Amino acid sequence: MKIFHSKQIPEIDAYTIKNEPVASIDLMERASLKLCEWLIERYHQEQSFKIFVGPGNNGGDGLALARLLSEANFQVEVYLVKITRHLSADCQMNLDRLKIQNSSSISEISSLVDLPIFSKGTIVIDALFGSGLSRPLDDLVKDIVKTINDADVEVISIDIPSGLFGEDNSSNDLNNCVHADYTLSFEFPKLSFLFPENAECVGIWETLPIGLHPAVIEEMESPYQLIDENYIRSLLKTRLRFSHKGTYGHGLLISGSYGKMGAAILASKACLRSGIGLLSTHIPRLGYDILQTAVPESMVSIDRSDIIFTEYPNLENFDAIGIGPGIDIKCNSIRALEELLEECDKPLVLDADALNIIGANQEMKKYLPKGTILTPHIKEFERLFGECKGPFDRNEKQRNFSKKQSVVMVLKGAFTAITDENGRCYFNPTGNPGMATAGSGDVLTGIILSLLAQGYSSLHAALVGVFIHGLAGDLAADEYGEDALIASDIISFLPQAWKRIKS
Numbered sequence: 001m002k003i004f005h006s007k008q009i010p011e012i013d014a015y016t017i018k019n020e021p022v023a024s025i026d027l028m029e030r031a032s033l034k035l036c037e038w039l040i041e042r043y044h045q046e047q048s049f050k051i052f053v054g055p056g057n058n059g060g061d062g063l064a065l066a067r068l069l070s071e072a073n074f075q076v077e078v079y080l081v082k083i084t085r086h087l088s089a090d091c092q093m094n095l096d097r098l099k100i101q102n103s104s105s106i107s108e109i110s111s112l113v114d115l116p117i118f119s120k121g122t123i124v125i126d127a128l129f130g131s132g133l134s135r136p137l138d139d140l141v142k143d144i145v146k147t148i149n150d151a152d153v154e155v156i157s158i159d160i161p162s163g164l165f166g167e168d169n170s171s172n173d174l175n176n177c178v179h180a181d182y183t184l185s186f187e188f189p190k191l192s193f194l195f196p197e198n199a200e201c202v203g204i205w206e207t208l209p210i211g212l213h214p215a216v217i218e219e220m221e222s223p224y225q226l227i228d229e230n231y232i233r234s235l236l237k238t239r240l241r242f243s244h245k246g247t248y249g250h251g252l253l254i255s256g257s258y259g260k261m262g263a264a265i266l267a268s269k270a271c272l273r274s275g276i277g278l279l280s281t282h283i284p285r286l287g288y289d290i291l292q293t294a295v296p297e298s299m300v301s302i303d304r305s306d307i308i309f310t311e312y313p314n315l316e317n318f319d320a321i322g323i324g325p326g327i328d329i330k331c332n333s334i335r336a337l338e339e340l341l342e343e344c345d346k347p348l349v350l351d352a353d354a355l356n357i358i359g360a361n362q363e364m365k366k367y368l369p370k371g372t373i374l375t376p377h378i379k380e381f382e383r384l385f386g387e388c389k390g391p392f393d394r395n396e397k398q399r400n401f402s403k404k405q406s407v408v409m410v411l412k413g414a415f416t417a418i419t420d421e422n423g424r425c426y427f428n429p430t431g432n433p434g435m436a437t438a439g440s441g442d443v444l445t446g447i448i449l450s451l452l453a454q455g456y457s458s459l460h461a462a463l464v465g466v467f468i469h470g471l472a473g474d475l476a477a478d479e480y481g482e483d484a485l486i487a488s489d490i491i492s493f494l495p496q497a498w499k500r501i502k503s
């Protein structure tokens with residue numbers, strides 16, 4: 001699903017209005033019917049709604065919803081916030097229709113004293129501002145929003161929490177934006193819903209289809225998209241009847257150090273559970289018995305050091321290389337990584353301490369071979385690129401670096417963002433907070449290495465790897481719950497995840 005900029009939404013509307021064709025007021029009615037259906041499915045008729053309405057089409061949606069909820073016998077009170085005397089045409093028409101219906105109370109708010117008392121159990125519908133927000137909230141609206149946020153009520157925002165911008169909120173104070181429990185967005189989510197910093201405003205978000213014209217959605221460009229299972233399926237390779245282990249590649253995983261052999265075990269197991277033909281795991285000498293016992297399917301390459309990574313085997317023997325989980329950041333490891341980056345002409349994935357080494361030795365960024373995959377979490381990202389002004393700035397930095405260096409970057413977390421050499425950004429929907437546990441990232445590195453060795457392009461290895469990793473985590477959370485989930489459980493559910501996606 002493409003994610004469009006707020007500025008593109010009016011163009012998509014206009015195209016739909018002209019080419020479906022449908023009157024603008026009827027498109028608003030369609031959107032409001034979807035909202036109404038959503039609410040009717042979830043709430044009983046004794047529930048009362050307080051709808052806060054602004055001057056634009058977001059307010060128009062709120063007014064149409066008020067009429068539809070009244071028709072369905074819900075108790076509705078409408079509060080029209082006096083920001084300007086002029087209402088948008090469709091907002092005005094819906095106000096007139098509501099007045100004619102004459103079954104909901106309509107009050108005007110021109111100062112805080114006009115606000116109602118919010119009794120517990122009330123549901124507030126936020127229809128103040130939507131994608132037409134042009135500046136941060138100030139004065140009266142800001143205070144109304146603060147009062148709503150402080151009240152013990154459930155808040156449902158139409159399209160986007162009022163005050164929040166669809167993209168960049170770096171100069172916005174989130175305390176002045178509505179903090180919704182649910183956000184019901186039309187057709188597509190907004191980019192800002194996918195950033196962790198905005199979660200307190202957005203709450204749980206859902207998209208409601210309103211039949212925008214498919215031709216304009218297809219044609220209009222956007223660098224952002226939210227991937228899904230069907231898209232990932234379209235990228236998968238099939239295993240051939242007459243194939244042998246050589247067909248699926250030989251991977252080299254450089255991982256582990258004294259006290260961190262678990263990282264090597266987790267990444268090796270995940271790699272083997274994701275279809276690779278052969279795996280060699282390069283580890284410091286002391287890890288030999290540990291790895292041979294824990295992962296008998298992997299061959300072992302031994303470092304001359306007992307405790308850290310200081311050298312690597314001949315790269316010619318391998319189809320892909322993964323380096324980083326648990327390698328530590330010692331002097332000799334830095335030198336060995338430098339050499340590897342300069343020499344390596346094989347597909348490469350860098351994680352954890354490999355990224356931290358580069359973060360501490362910025363000149364190494366220049367030596368990243370084209371097509372390399374980097375998998376930082378936010379902290380590792382900031383070690384690489386410095387502090388960011390906010391999530392939008394961070395995303396821009398990620399996209400720009402991918403483009404400039406022709407690398408694939410995987411910024412991990414909820415809605416992991418994957419950027420490619422064209423500056424495109426793909427968000428992943430799978431995964432859950434149970435995966436915020438030690439070793440989850442090592443599992444991802446193993447999966448991606450496996451896919452690279454099997455001949456997937458860097459972008460496809462990252463997209464498929466991140467999706468399947470999250471899916472296995474979701475299946476594990478279904479079985480054990482999020483709290484008890486550990487990284488090994490993600491590996492245990494890789495077979496089910498692969499089966500599901502290959503079926």
Ligand SMILES: NC(=O)C1=CN([C@@H]2O[C@H](COP(=O)(O)OP(=O)(O)OC[C@H]3O[C@@H](n4cnc5c(N)ncnc54)[C@H](OP(=O)(O)O)[C@@H]3O)[C@@H](O)[C@H]2O)[C@@H](O)CC1
Nearest residue numbers: 028056057058059129130131132133134135136137159186
């Ligand atoms: N395809 C879809 O998705 C569909 C979308 N639909 C709905 O349309 C919504 C977008 O509607 P919209 O463009 O009329 O903008 P909206 O946000 O209601 O308000 C703009 C008004 O607010 C004003 N204003 C702005 N910022 C302000 C501030 N800080 N403080 C004070 N005032 C401020 C601004 O004034 P101006 O900037 O011009 O000075 C203008 O008057 C969208 O979110 C969805 O709900 C559906 O109906 C149909 C299909």
Ligand SMILES: Nc1ncnc2c1ncn2[C@@H]1O[C@H](COP(=O)(O)OP(=O)(O)O)[C@@H](O)[C@H]1O
Nearest residue numbers: 412413414431432433435436438439440441442
């Ligand atoms: N709340 C969450 N929702 C979805 N995925 C998550 C969440 N928290 C963590 N993850 C996933 O778990 C993994 C954690 O990786 P990382 O932080 O590197 O862990 P570690 O360093 O312990 O191995 C990432 O792939 C990340 O996307």
Ligand SMILES: [K+]
Nearest residue numbers: 126129160162
């Ligand atoms: K809103």
